[in-house]
Amino acid sequence: MNRITKVFKEKKNNILSIYYTAGYPGLGDTIAIAAALEKAGADMLEIGFPYSDPVADGPVIQASSKQSLDQGMDLNLLFEQLKELRKTVTIPVLLMGYVNPVLQYGVERFCKACAEVGVDGCIVPDLPMVEYEEFYKDTFLKYGLSNIFLVTPETSVERIHKIDSLSNGFIYLLSSSATTGQNLQVSDTTAAYFSRIAAMELNNPTMIGFGISSKETFDKACNYANGGIIGTAFVKSLPSGNLEENIETFMAKFRA
Amino acid sequence: MNYFVNEKGYYGDFGGAYIPEMLYPNVEELRQNYLKIIGDADFQKEFHHLLKDYVGRPSPLYLAERLSKRYNANIFLKREDLNHTGAHKINNTIGQILLAEKLGKKRIIAETGAGQHGVATATVCALRGLECVVYMGEIDIQRQAPNVARMKMLGAKVVSAVSGSKTLKDATNEAMRDWINNPVDTHYIIGSVVGPHPYPDMVSIFQSIISEETKKQLIEQTGNDQPDYVLACVGGGSNAMGMFYHFINDENVKLIAVEAGGKGVDTGFSAATTFLGKEGVLHGSRSILMQTADGQVVEPHSVSAGLDYPGIGPQHAHLFKTTRAEYVSITDDEALDAGLLCTQMEGIIPAIESAHALAYLEKMKFTGGENVVVCLSGRGDKDMDTYMKHFGF
Numbered sequence: 001m002n003r004i005t006k007v008f009k010e011k012k013n014n015i016l017s018i019y020y021t022a023g024y025p026g027l028g029d030t031i032a033i034a035a036a037l038e039k040a041g042a043d044m045l046e047i048g049f050p051y052s053d054p055v056a057d058g059p060v061i062q063a064s065s066k067q068s069l070d071q072g073m074d075l076n077l078l079f080e081q082l083k084e085l086r087k088t089v090t091i092p093v094l095l096m097g098y099v100n101p102v103l104q105y106g107v108e109r110f111c112k113a114c115a116e117v118g119v120d121g122c123i124v125p126d127l128p129m130v131e132y133e134e135f136y137k138d139t140f141l142k143y144g145l146s147n148i149f150l151v152t153p154e155t156s157v158e159r160i161h162k163i164d165s166l167s168n169g170f171i172y173l174l175s176s177s178a179t180t181g182q183n184l185q186v187s188d189t190t191a192a193y194f195s196r197i198a199a200m201e202l203n204n205p206t207m208i209g210f211g212i213s214s215k216e217t218f219d220k221a222c223n224y225a226n227g228g229i230i231g232t233a234f235v236k237s238l239p240s241g242n243l244e245e246n247i248e249t250f251m252a253k254f255r256a
Numbered sequence: 257m258n259y260f261v262n263e264k265g266y267y268g269d270f271g272g273a274y275i276p277e278m279l280y281p282n283v284e285e286l287r288q289n290y291l292k293i294i295g296d297a298d299f300q301k302e303f304h305h306l307l308k309d310y311v312g313r314p315s316p317l318y319l320a321e322r323l324s325k326r327y328n329a330n331i332f333l334k335r336e337d338l339n340h341t342g343a344h345k346i347n348n349t350i351g352q353i354l355l356a357e358k359l360g361k362k363r364i365i366a367e368t369g370a371g372q373h374g375v376a377t378a379t380v381c382a383l384r385g386l387e388c389v390v391y392m393g394e395i396d397i398q399r400q401a402p403n404v405a406r407m408k409m410l411g412a413k414v415v416s417a418v419s420g421s422k423t424l425k426d427a428t429n430e431a432m433r434d435w436i437n438n439p440v441d442t443h444y445i446i447g448s449v450v451g452p453h454p455y456p457d458m459v460s461i462f463q464s465i466i467s468e469e470t471k472k473q474l475i476e477q478t479g480n481d482q483p484d485y486v487l488a489c490v491g492g493g494s495n496a497m498g499m500f501y502h503f504i505n506d507e508n509v510k511l512i513a514v515e516a517g518g519k520g521v522d523t524g525f526s527a528a529t530t531f532l533g534k535e536g537v538l539h540g541s542r543s544i545l546m547q548t549a550d551g552q553v554v555e556p557h558s559v560s561a562g563l564d565y566p567g568i569g570p571q572h573a574h575l576f577k578t579t580r581a582e583y584v585s586i587t588d589d590e591a592l593d594a595g596l597l598c599t600q601m602e603g604i605i606p607a608i609e610s611a612h613a614l615a616y617l618e619k620m621k622f623t624g625g626e627n628v629v630v631c632l633s634g635r636g637d638k639d640m641d642t643y644m645k646h647f648g649f
Contacts (some may be wrong), residue, residue, distance in 0.1 A: 051551070051552065052420065052552040052553045053420065053425065053426075053429050053538065053539075053553050054429075055276070055429050055432040055433060055436070055539075056276040056278065056433075056436065058433075059419070062419055062420075066419075066420070069552060074548075074549075074550035074552075075550060076550070098537075099274055099537050100536045100537045100538065100547070100551040100553075101550055101551035101552070102551075103535075103536055103537060103551060104534075104536060104547065104549065104550060104551035105550075105551070125276040125277070126274045126275060126276050126537070126540075127274065128272065128273055128274060128275065128280075130264075131272065131274070149277070150276065150277040150278070151277065152277055152278050152280075152281075152439075154278075154280075154281040154439055154440075155277060155280070155281070156281075159280075174277070174278065177278045177436060177437070177439045178278070178436060178437050179278075179433045179436050179437060182437075
């Protein structure tokens with residue numbers, strides 16, 4: 001069983017997933033951050049591979065991506081670093097990034113490298129569902145990778161069912177149609193949207209992301225989904241000071 | 257061979273809609289409606305009325321006699337520089353603002369490099385009374401101050417893109433982020449034949465008025481609607497696609513697309529995408545783009561801000577790969593010289609973008625009597641600083 005499937009089987013709610021950018025703040029911090037996050041209570045990790053033109057991201061993740069690239073991060077180096085991943089990290093790990101670096105690396109070569117280092121799935125926001133189904137799905141399945149799709153408040157019911165049928169891990173619910181790093185406001189319409197999804201009884205579990213920055217917003221997310229994903233708020237906490245202490249302090253708020 | 261978009265939004269291997277889910281409803285709404293709206297008789301009537309009485313179309317097809325003598329061929333200039341706002345860009349913004357109204361949008365966003373598309377967008381927003389936000393790279397804001405002033409006077413809000421390289425590519429990223437954050441009431445007027453399907457097709461349809469008129473004018477002036485050559489400059493490629501559109505299936509018409517070679521294709525300061533690029537995905541479509549081995553987008557260079565873009569539209573990538581059009585490059589210096597030559601031989605100061613197309617005439621060999629159409633996509637008023645510095649006037 002894939003580690004993602006396993007975590008949702010063993011722990012049905014309050015699942016906490018953390019996003020961070022590989023090679024940031026220090027180029028060599030990728031594995032240390034993963035290990036510290038698991039130790040501090042994260043249930044799942046999303047490691048961002050940086051891209052020069054991240055259109056779905058707000059300023060914080062853009063800046064971390066740029067710094068990482070400037071320091072020399074690329075997919076070759078990332079997979080080299082990830083060879084150490086499974087020596088210390090047991091929780092599910094996804095890679096998140098844009099489609100062009102994957103295309104240049106080679107889709108099959110990318111999937112194979114993921115499987116070899118123990119990556120469980122991918123989130124590629126600008127890879128369209130129709131392209132995935134036609135050109136990528138078989139390769140992803142061959143290497144046992146989950147592909148995670150995004151759903152927004154504007155996504156139609158019909159499309160959500162289609163996404164559910166193609167998903168094999170969880171579905172990533174965006175709190176609003178927005179770039180990363182906005183604040184989660186659970187207004188009446190957002191609550192209605194989350195409830196609408198919950199009532200659809202999808203085959204896949206759901207995680208809410210985009211805009212979760214505090215225990216309060218995380219708890220709100222957990223009312224409607226199996227858990228929440230934190231990205232920008234975590235990346236913001238990293239740049240200065242001791243890495244492990246920063247991570248412990250950050251995570252203590254959510255695991256209190 | 258099909259050179260136009262297929263039902264899946266592709267031109268051969270290129271095109272598609274590589275967009276995050278947040279943009280899917282907007283782009284899908286466009287995809288489902290654009291042909292229906294554009295094909296509607298009332299829309300066509302209004303579009304052509306504005307092109308005629310507001311933009312000043314048809315733009316002349318002018319036989320440039322002194323240039324013709326110099327090159328030993330009949331050099332026809334398609335005078336897009338005479339359009340209202342000074343370039344071909346307004347053909348597209350008129351079309352898209354009418355389309356945005358039909359879709360019930362209240363707010364318009366756009367990206368701009370040199371500022372020509374930004375001005376053309378701000379102009380149609382003023383014309384129709386819609387809110388307008390233009391994203392422009394911080395560096396371009398500094399080097400194109402007169403166009404920034406025009407946009408502001410027209411009532412647009414100009415937002416500085418401070419991410420990445422702070423030029424056109426980053427202005428495009430910021431516009432896409434704005435659209436993600438404002439999905440319901442906003443229409444994004446992309447200024448070139450780039451972006452997710454249906455943008456490349458939609459923009460080329462609006463720009464195709466250029467070749468539609470040219471064919472009629474060629475019949476009047478030469479008795480034959482098929483010239484020997486058609487030339488246009490290519491950044492993203494909207495004037496070239498408009499200039500090529502109705503000639504694409506006339507296989508005996510040679511199409512020449514002129515890219516910005518910058519300081520020279522091999523100098524590391526160039527925007528010659530087909531020479532330096534590889535297949536990949538940028539700004540929502542699969543095309544050819546300048547990138548590192550790791551797939552990071554490379555910053556281009558051109559003296560002309562309008563050609564300073566690391567990709568080309570997907571239809572151009574298809575015309576290049578199938579060899580239906582020939583892609584060549586012209587350096588900064590060659591373009592500036594050609595701009596001066598056109599000014600002093602024909603009394604027309606061309607935009608430096610358009611001067612790239614003119615410069616390629618110097619490299620062609622004519623036997624006499626060939627009919628050659630060059631798209632003079634814009635006027636050079638905005639480039640006076642660059643011309644004056646370069647030539648020391």
